[in-house]
Amino acid sequence: MVASSYLLFVNGLACKNPKDVKADDFFFSGLDTPGNTTNKVGSNVTLVNVEKIAGLNTLGISLARRDFGPYGLNPPHIHPRATEILTVLEGSLYVGFVTSNSDNRFFAKVINEGDVFVFPHGLIHFQFNYGTKNAVAIAALGNQNPGVITVANAVFGSKPSISHDVLAKAFQADKKTIDWLQAQFWMDNNN
Amino acid sequence: MVASSYLLFVNGLACKNPKDVKADDFFFSGLDTPGNTTNKVGSNVTLVNVEKIAGLNTLGISLARRDFGPYGLNPPHIHPRATEILTVLEGSLYVGFVTSNSDNRFFAKVINEGDVFVFPHGLIHFQFNYGTKNAVAIAALGNQNPGVITVANAVFGSKPSISHDVLAKAFQADKKTIDWLQAQFWMDNNN
């Protein structure tokens, strides 16, 4: 069909009628509000993506505030559709990412106020507040809908559960350990 | 600078002089050879990417053979730069992938000879031969250099190791368990 020569089969959100677009379609308020870090990982991510700012539709970028309580961790996770660049506003963080097979090299660094660190597209990475004071960071992501996959949650907290035969073999652990892990409460620190 | 208006800052492999290109630059041999599955996970991936076929440079696709011994597992992994589409040539596989936060929905299915299954870009997925016979599959990946991140290897087998404080908190496990996991031998079943 002719159409198949210009149908790229890409899809997306509907845009408003341009006539109805307002400045507020490009606006979001509240990134100065600390996120609630009283949770198992002691951290909180406030993501400002296309669901929060309609005007980001197709523009390929989003922003996030990261709050860390003492020993707070933004656990190992992946953004399937984005690179992340982060800067520390307050406190110190131990950050790192691991590269692809077969090297699986771990790149890590302690970063302080005003430091910037990059987490390349699709790699497992984390940020950890190893100290007793709070930490705050701002991160930018190269997609209006970057997605977040918290590794432990996806592996041990999926709904329904992945067969423990699979996970026991993958993690070289006995099935009891896997069952125990799958029985935990896995919360998402992103909102 | 003018250049900055056309320097996209994208980089890659060098191409041969077109005059020197031969049919063999688009050729690879040996995908009919079963991979060696006598390893901890009982599976083997033979990836045919741009490192094996120079002519794939920039063409955005690659191929892989997957061999599974009895109970062989291609453990949960991610392709940071590719969607995967797989078809079973022999045997049966229990396959699945988990979606992003916060749902982390697990989509799984038993697929048999001639069945095709898709693993969307950047999501954690696996294939498991739950039976006593061998299984073989062919997978295509939407990048000439898709990359593979075996979750357990990247998390527990990185070089150097990720701090056990981070992993204990992330996986809701005690540090001894993490230390034990990090002490295991983590092999890459891709080659």
Place this chain on the structure above:
Amino acid sequence: MVASSYLLFVNGLACKNPKDVKADDFFFSGLDTPGNTTNKVGSNVTLVNVEKIAGLNTLGISLARRDFGPYGLNPPHIHPRATEILTVLEGSLYVGFVTSNSDNRFFAKVINEGDVFVFPHGLIHFQFNYGTKNAVAIAALGNQNPGVITVANAVFGSKPSISHDVLAKAFQADKKTIDWLQAQFWMDNNN
């Protein structure tokens, strides 16, 4: 208009409501069934694209099974939106592609079971089973809707017909020959 700053004017298929997505939206069955090769070219292509697997929408990849009877030919064709990478499962094939003007270099090779060959994006290529045994191959294409243009069919079998003045001049043939060619039955071996 503001919208014009984010309306990329790209279009596509509608996605299902994520809540309604099922594993079967990523699944297709039957690629182990030999295609019917009792036709003029003695070959058959079973394409698994976004029309067969809705979940491929936007994911940029598809798969195809190729069956060849004795002397079966997948005639010279083009994929306007994809590179192809093919591997032989059974038998032997004489494969090739021709490059752009002005060289029009022909790259060809006989490939056997387990061999892999790449047909770069947009180039005319074919696969021919020059032997008396059946041949089977699996091909991957770098687009969920790659499109197929069988050269002879598009040129001599279009609906309506291209003026024979045009084709006679283009193919350096007399109009009778063109008329005869246009009078043939041109079937599509893709389905």
Place this chain on the structure above:
Amino acid sequence: MVASSYLLFVNGLACKNPKDVKADDFFFSGLDTPGNTTNKVGSNVTLVNVEKIAGLNTLGISLARRDFGPYGLNPPHIHPRATEILTVLEGSLYVGFVTSNSDNRFFAKVINEGDVFVFPHGLIHFQFNYGTKNAVAIAALGNQNPGVITVANAVFGSKPSISHDVLAKAFQADKKTIDWLQAQFWMDNNN
């Protein structure tokens, strides 16, 4: 959600049902008609984009005719989504573009019938007919909806007006000058 793994959040115009597509969906008539240059800048742009030819949807290209009266100017402007390549059909033009900060180098040239000039993506550029005869040019743009931002119009003719405090400081001019400029009639020579 799974969907988020294939929803790229790109959006666009609706395509016609392929069955209903006609040759006229790829056709536009009238680019031989000189545009009316009796306006303040003495030039006229007739843009043939996706709004004029529905079949251009997603195809990433458009065409424009440029007419210049004596001393006619296509004033400094930007195409936010396209590179421009222009050729002169009649007369002579003084053309140029300015590069990004901090160099802001100005590249200019007088081009005559049959000359071709490129204006890289996103840079401020103009064409000026410094002579007493008419001039005509054809330009191609690398987007089906390239967009045009006439610098003076966007800065001094926006609706509503930009605060004169901002513009006085930006242009190192007193507010009276800015007010005077904002009071002018700013017309768009594109149609």
Place this chain on the structure above:
Amino acid sequence: MVASSYLLFVNGLACKNPKDVKADDFFFSGLDTPGNTTNKVGSNVTLVNVEKIAGLNTLGISLARRDFGPYGLNPPHIHPRATEILTVLEGSLYVGFVTSNSDNRFFAKVINEGDVFVFPHGLIHFQFNYGTKNAVAIAALGNQNPGVITVANAVFGSKPSISHDVLAKAFQADKKTIDWLQAQFWMDNNN
């Protein structure tokens, strides 16, 4: 490897040192010179691509002048990497393109001075001057290196030749006809 997370394995021409870039790097002269149409097809294409204008590197667009003698034909061809948009400067042309399998619909139209027609990416198309006067057109292509595949030349004039067994079967012709066609002189009207 980390690198694999940012090596996209895309490749290209080297850019000049921005300091050395001159206006002439964005300039080409001579598109007003009629091409020589005294050849078998009676047409001539003067392509202005990145080989003619270095500054087009990565900018995704190029331009071409098309000259047609009486009954001159720009024979059925494909641009593997570009959509084409064409406007007639002089004379009349019978133009058309054929869509993908299985429809292979032929869209055609007679276009005159000032008419514009679009040939979607990757489809077989042609332009024919069915009259006794010369015709001239300007075409824009959505790639700085669009490539041209003249169907008859690639099929019957490749170097070396495609086996006549393949072509006889593909074109439903006897081998003598194929041999005769392959014996012709196939010239490229693009330069």
Place this chain on the structure above:
Amino acid sequence: MVASSYLLFVNGLACKNPKDVKADDFFFSGLDTPGNTTNKVGSNVTLVNVEKIAGLNTLGISLARRDFGPYGLNPPHIHPRATEILTVLEGSLYVGFVTSNSDNRFFAKVINEGDVFVFPHGLIHFQFNYGTKNAVAIAALGNQNPGVITVANAVFGSKPSISHDVLAKAFQADKKTIDWLQAQFWMDNNN
């Protein structure tokens, strides 16, 4: 040539040998240091792009700190290759952007600490600290080399100067005014 079928003619910076990549290749320090705003516009931009962090090569994102003294202005400018998303860390800003022709709609808003605002790709925008206190903001840009075109600098401060005939006509001003503007010192507040 075959190469032309995979040479996309995209170009960029050279990558380091992956073996030599270090964590510091993804690191930058000093974004907590206020920029010097004692200049004509009273603002300062500290851009962290691929020139500052080599590891950003090809990753499509960058970060910037914006400092504003009292009445400090980040004057109307364009990023030819990026959308911008900004959040206020301290103080208040009056921000806005103007859309393409022919509407040239001006979208503006006063944003305070914790507010986020988006400036779509390629549009003219500014940020103004209309108050007596300092203001600080962090911006993310969707390209590792976004480029900055300060409108007034490019138009009136280019090297060499644009002919005052062109600018007088474009800005509806007399040549004396243009000459005066071109005689000013135009500084770049980005570094």
